Amino acid sequence: MSLDSVVYFAFFIGIISALSLPLGTLTTLFWRPGEKAIAWLMAFGAGALLSAVTIDLFAPAIESGLLLEVSLGAMTGSLFYLLLNKQLNEKGGFLRKTATTIQFFRSHQKKRGLQLTQSLNRLPFFQAIPQSERQQLLQKFEVVHFKSNQIIHHHGDIQNQFYIIQKGQVKLRDPNHDLKTFYELDEADAFGRMAFFTSLPNATLAQAKTDVTLWKMSRKAFNDLIKSTQVLPDVLIDYLQNNLELRHYLEKRQHMNSSEIKAHLELILRLIRTEQRLPDTREPRNLVAMALSRLQDTHRFGLFEDCNELARNQLASKLKYRTLKAGQAIFSNHSEADRLYLLDSGKVELIDPKVKHDEYEDIQSGDFFGVMAFVVGGQHATTAIAKTDVGFWVLEKNDFIELLAQVDPLHAKLKSYLKTDNIHQYLIQEQKLPENRAQQWVNRSVKHLLPGQLPSLAQFSDHLNHHKVAYTAIWLGIFLDGIPESLMIGSHVTDGHMISMSLIAGLFLSNYPEALSSSASMREQGIPFKQVLLAWTLLMLMTGLGAGLGSILLEGASPSMFALIGGIAAGAMLTVIAETMLPEAYYKGGSIIGFVTLMGFISAIMFKAFDVTH
Numbered sequence: 238m239s240l241d242s243v244v245y246f247a248f249f250i251g252i253i254s255a256l257s258l259p260l261g262t263l264t265t266l267f268w269r270p271g272e273k274a275i276a277w278l279m280a281f282g283a284g285a286l287l288s289a290v291t292i293d294l295f296a297p298a299i300e301s302g303l304l305l306e307v308s309l310g311a312m313t314g315s316l317f318y319l320l321l322n323k324q325l326n327e328k329g330g331f332l333r334k335t336a337t338t339i340q341f342f343r344s345h346q347k348k349r350g351l352q353l354t355q356s357l358n359r360l361p362f363f364q365a366i367p368q369s370e371r372q373q374l375l376q377k378f379e380v381v382h383f384k385s386n387q388i389i390h391h392h393g394d395i396q397n398q399f400y401i402i403q404k405g406q407v408k409l410r411d412p413n414h415d416l417k418t419f420y421e422l423d424e425a426d427a428f429g430r431m432a433f434f435t436s437l438p439n440a441t442l443a444q445a446k447t448d449v450t451l452w453k454m455s456r457k458a459f460n461d462l463i464k465s466t467q468v469l470p471d472v473l474i475d476y477l478q479n480n481l482e483l484r485h486y487l488e489k490r491q492h493m494n495s496s497e498i499k500a501h502l503e504l505i506l507r508l509i510r511t512e513q514r515l516p517d518t519r520e521p522r523n524l525v526a527m528a529l530s531r532l533q534d535t536h537r538f539g540l541f542e543d544c545n546e547l548a549r550n551q552l553a554s555k556l557k558y559r560t561l562k563a564g565q566a567i568f569s570n571h572s573e574a575d576r577l578y579l580l581d582s583g584k585v586e587l588i589d590p591k592v593k594h595d596e597y598e599d600i601q602s603g604d605f606f607g608v609m610a611f612v613v614g615g616q617h618a619t620t621a622i623a624k625t626d627v628g629f630w631v632l633e634k635n636d637f638i639e640l641l642a643q644v645d646p647l648h649a650k651l652k653s654y655l656k657t658d659n660i661h662q663y664l665i666q667e668q669k670l671p672e673n674r675a676q677q678w679v680n681r682s683v684k685h686l687l688p689g690q691l692p693s694l695a696q697f698s699d700h701l702n703h704h705k706v707a708y709t710a711i712w713l714g715i716f717l718d719g720i721p722e723s724l725m726i727g728s729h730v731t732d733g734h735m736i737s738m739s740l741i742a743g744l745f746l747s748n749y750p751e752a753l754s755s756s757a758s759m760r761e762q763g764i765p766f767k768q769v770l771l772a773w774t775l776l777m778l779m780t781g782l783g784a785g786l787g788s789i790l791l792e793g794a795s796p797s798m799f800a801l802i803g804g805i806a807a808g809a810m811l812t813v814i815a816e817t818m819l820p821e822a823y824y825k826g827g828s829i830i831g832f833v834t835l836m837g838f839i840s841a842i843m844f845k846a847f848d849v850t851h
Contacts (some may be wrong), residue, residue: 243792244785247730251723251784254744255777261752262773266766269757276826277833278750283818284837286810289743292842294807303800310804311811318809322816370466377458381451386616388573389443389451391631393559395518396432396439397456401425405449410442412561415588415620416569421446431486433459434477436505436516440490444572460514470509477502477509492562520557528553528630531581531603538577538605540612540650548644555636560628567621567629574610574617576631579603583627587619599624609663611637612654613682614693618667638691652683655692668694723780727787727802742844746837747818754821 264270270278298307366374380403383389390396392412400407402424409428410416419441422428432439433456463470477483483502487493493501508516532549535541541552556579561567567578570590585600600606600621610617611634641647654660656679664675682692726744756769791802822830 243730243788247727247788248781248785250730250741251726251781252777254726254741255748255780257745257749258752258773258777258780259770261749261754262756262766262770264753265756265760265769270753272825275750275754275757276822276824276830279754279818280822280826280830280833281837281840282747282750283814283822284834284839285743285841286747286814286818286837287743287834288838288841289737289740289747290807290810290814292845293737293740293743294803298800298803301796301800303797306797306800307804307807310801310806311808312804314805314808314810315812317805318812319816366466366472367468370462370468373466374462374469377462378452378454381453383445383449383451385445385448386573387445388575389445389449390429390439391576392439392442392565393561394439395520396429396437397518398453399427399429399433400443400454401427401452403450403452406446407449407451408444408446410444410569412440412442412565412567414566415622416442416566416572431483431490434473434505434515435483435487435491435501436518437487437491438518440486456515456518463509463515464513470513474506474509477506524556524558525550525553527558528556531579531630534603535579536601536604538608540647540654541605544644544646548640548647551640551643552632555640556630556632558628558630560626561623563623563625563627565623567623567627568607568617570618570620571616574607574615576607576633577605577611577637578607578621579605579630579632581628581630583629584624585627585629586622586624588622589619609660609667612651612691613660613664613668614691615668616694634691641690648686652686655679655683655686664694723783723787726780726784727791730784730788738844738846739841743841746841751818 295307295311298304378401381400389400389407392410402422404424406424407422407426407428408418409420409422411419428443429439433454463473484498487498487501488495505516508514529549532541532553541549544552558581563583567585568574570588580600580602582602585606587598587600587606589597598619606621607617609615641651661675661679664670664678665672668675670678678692678694686692726740752773756773760766760769787802791799794802819830819834822834826833
């Protein structure tokens with residue numbers, strides 16, 4: 238057979254063996270297999286592939302006395318695959334299969350555990366806790382995520398949790414200096430702990446500088462630990478009695494004198510000794526009447542005008558009361574508008590960096606402020622400073638969204654409010670949108686706004702599981718899985734121009750469930766069907782091209798080289814089977830998977846009866 242014929246033949250065989258890849262994707266149009274069906278298909282395919290690898294690659298090399306060459310090739314192929322696979326998984330390629338997803342997150346969970354332990358070692362009292370109680374403490378942490386510039390906690394808020402940074406950066410902002418950043422925290426740093434352990438409101442504002450992943454310890458979980466552990470209460474008591482940083486915080490941030498500090502700490506210590514808990518920190522529950530009274534006379538926000546009594550009661554129940562000293566900032570320019578404000582007493586000045594000092598706007602009692610940025614889901618264009626000691630009400634975004642869902646008239650009024658000229662001009666002048674884009678944003682927001690929703694100017698693209706995934710990395714991962722297949726075909730066709738039907742059958746049978754499972758997983762991640770089909774079709778073509786290229790490169794190669802190349806392909810393919818196919822099958826299908834794998838192995842062997850010589 239001429240070289241051209243060999244190349245074409247190798248290309249044709251490559252296409253045939255990989256034809257089941259797009260077929261698997263097309264199957265998801267009319268059949269979304271359950272976990273057990275995928276498990277059985279995956280196990281059957283793994284058995285068929287094992288047959289092709291062992292009988293059609295390893296066995297001929299061993300019979301020819303080339304055990305060393307094929308073994309070295311197999312180890313090389315396995316290690317090379319593992320290295321590339323690790324790099325692709327870090328970029329999002331792990332999402333192409335259930336097995337790689339499970340493995341990826343288990344590995345990262347272990348790393349996070351070690352990182353959390355190292356982070357806790359920075360807390361003064363943690364080092365004195367024995368290992369047994371440390372494990373209980375670690376299990377109480379939750380993982381939470383914040384986007385870049387998102388506010389994690391406000392100053393003046395009740396602090397019922399503290400945080401440790403797993404990944405990213407957080408900036409702390411000082412309300413006494415116009416909310417300027419005074420400290421930036423990095424991975425493994427803790428924050429919010431002083432307010433948490435002293436059971437006082439936050440003295441600073443914490444904002445995500447980058448996308449961040451945090452460990453969160455809630456007050457309830459920590460109180461449960463105090464009751465269930467023996468050493469932690471004593472360690473905590475020692476920390477509260479002797480830590481100088483804590484006293485400095487109470488003096489400088491909470492503005493307490495020495496006698497107030499002593500009395501406050503004695504209260505906490507008494508509760509730990511007698512009731513094994515930190516003091517409760519709850520929002521006052523007797524302020525609804527006060528909020529209703531204030532809502533009788535409000536200005537600057539028409540959305541809540543003419544509300545019926547039921548709607549007004551619902552609104553009052555969600556308002557939270559806060560106080561600040563004169564000179565402290567309530568919010569700052571360019572910060573996320575995640576709450577609405579209603580001034581109850583005192584005076585607030587809105588500082589606009591674009592205008593002169595004598596043109597700053599004063600907010601009076603009964604005025605809503607921070608309205609525009611809140612409603613459009615943007616950032617504040619001004620800085621709000623307390624000119625006197627102030628009391629004010631806040632309505633958090635989640636509570637406002639609940640109101641929109643519960644009170645029907647509010648949804649219609651919000652749509653009308655978004656269409657006002659004030660909103661249009663605000664988007665242009667303060668949010669710096671071109672006029673056409675501002676109008677497009679308003680039209681789209683009004684058209685698509687559903688009950689229980691707020692529009693948003695923010696253009697975020699969430700990572701991996703929430704939204705679109707790293708499609709390129711996933712495709713490269715699929716391509717990586719197909720490289721050994723191309724090598725197997727190229728070397729097999731060129732080596733004496735023999736083709737084994739069991740090899741073709743093994744590859745075809747293994748490719749179908751792999752594509753079916755991966756396609757279903759990729760579509761669950763939000764990748765459109767056309768992109769999934771394109772990925773597998775390209776892989777089919779590249780498998781054929783790779784087989785043809787391999788037959789050219791291996792033309793005239795020595796038997797040792799064939800054994801080495803075949804070993805590389807076999808080693809990589811065995812690694813694919815052991816790392817992804819069989820673990821996924823067993824995870825979804827249970828112990829019967831062993832028998833199903835055997836049936837796939839036997840089925841591929843039976844194709845030996847059709848082997849021909851070319």
